Amino acid sequence: AQSVTQPDIHITVSEGASLELRCNYSYGATPYLFWYVQSPGQGLQLLLKYFSGDTLVQGIKGFEAEFKRSQSSFNLRKPSVHWSDAAEYFCAVGDGYSSASKIIFGSGTRLSIRP
Amino acid sequence: SAVISQKPSRDICQRGTSLTIQCQVDSQVTMMFWYRQQPGQSLTLIATANQGSEATYESGFVIDKFPISRPNLTFSTLTVSNMSPEDSSIYLCSVEDSSRAWGRATGELFFGEGSRLTVL
Numbered sequence: 001a002q003s004v005t006q007p008d009i010h011i012t013v014s015e016g017a018s019l020e021l022r023c024n025y026s027y028g029a030t031p032y033l034f035w036y037v038q039s040p041g042q043g044l045q046l047l048l049k050y051f052s053g054d055t056l057v058q059g060i061k062g063f064e065a066e067f068k069r070s071q072s073s074f075n076l077r078k079p080s081v082h083w084s085d086a087a088e089y090f091c092a093v094g095d096g097y098s099s100a101s102k103i104i105f106g107s108g109t110r111l112s113i114r115p
Numbered sequence: 116s117a118v119i120s121q122k123p124s125r126d127i128c129q130r131g132t133s134l135t136i137q138c139q140v141d142s143q144v145t146m147m148f149w150y151r152q153q154p155g156q157s158l159t160l161i162a163t164a165n166q167g168s169e170a171t172y173e174s175g176f177v178i179d180k181f182p183i184s185r186p187n188l189t190f191s192t193l194t195v196s197n198m199s200p201e202d203s204s205i206y207l208c209s210v211e212d213s214s215r216a217w218g219r220a221t222g223e224l225f226f227g228e229g230s231r232l233t234v235l
Contacts, residue, residue, distance in 0.1 A: 032222045043119070043207055043226030044158075090157060094222040103222060105158045 002027045004093050004106035012112040015083055021076040021109050023065075023091030033074040034092040034103070035065055044090065050074065061085070086113045117142055117210050119227035127233045133196045136230045138208030143188035148209040148224070149181070158207065164191045198234045205229040 003026045013019055025031055032051055036044040048059025055067040065076045074091060088110050094103040118141040128134050138147060149161040161181055162170040170183040184192045195202050207230075212223035 034223070036224075041228070041231075043121075043209075043228045044224070045226070046223050049223060103224065107157045 006106035008109045010110045014114045019078045023074045025093045032094040036090045038088040083113045117225040121227035125231040135194045138191045140189045144210045147191045149193045150207040152205040203234045
């Protein structure tokens with residue numbers, strides 16, 4: 001069965017520091033991979049997605065993620081975080097054929113920013 | 116993209132009562148999805164609402180507890196019935212991106228801002 005693991009429940013980084021949020025997936029075929037962000041009191045917003053092609057994908061707000069098939073990972077990165085990046089981040093996996101009902105979300109990583 | 120509005124944004128409810136959450140989309144969509152996000156947890160799909168047919172519920176969720184209406188292609192409601200404190204959650208409405216990439220659905224979801232329910 002497909003699954004998504006976000007091993008870090010909570011991460012704190014200093015403003016201006018680099019960030020990497022980990023995501024590992026278990027999937028039988030080439031997955032569709034997503035990162036969503038949920039700011040306090042808000043719904044989820046898509047940061048970026050990977051379907052195929054270049055394994056390094058660029059997203060909004062200066063985020064990027066790299067798909068590594070050999071490691072079954074899709075880690076999210078940002079070279080310099082801003083205080084407004086404090087939020088909950090969710091990794092998700094789908095197959096691109098089924099409806100969105102088949103998308104599996106990870107448990108989330110809460111990001112705090114130290115001034 | 117799609118713009119989704121949910122009402123209410125938050126509410127405090129008494130045990131045993133029911134509350135209906137409304138979801139309005141700014142475009143016509145075939146499927147609408149209802150998720151539950153319990154405190155500190157990830158998203159769990161409750162059901163898929165199709166216009167003109169009964170909703171499809173995921174394992175662990177039943178129609179008697181979470182009745183859903185889908186009267187047209189832009190609107191849906193989710194009712195949380197006979198609430199208990201365990202129903203305290205954020206309930207999110209979502210729709211799927213209608214665009215296609217190489218003939219396949221992108222899988223991207225658009226979300227409303229959520230309805231935060233607290234049951235006392």
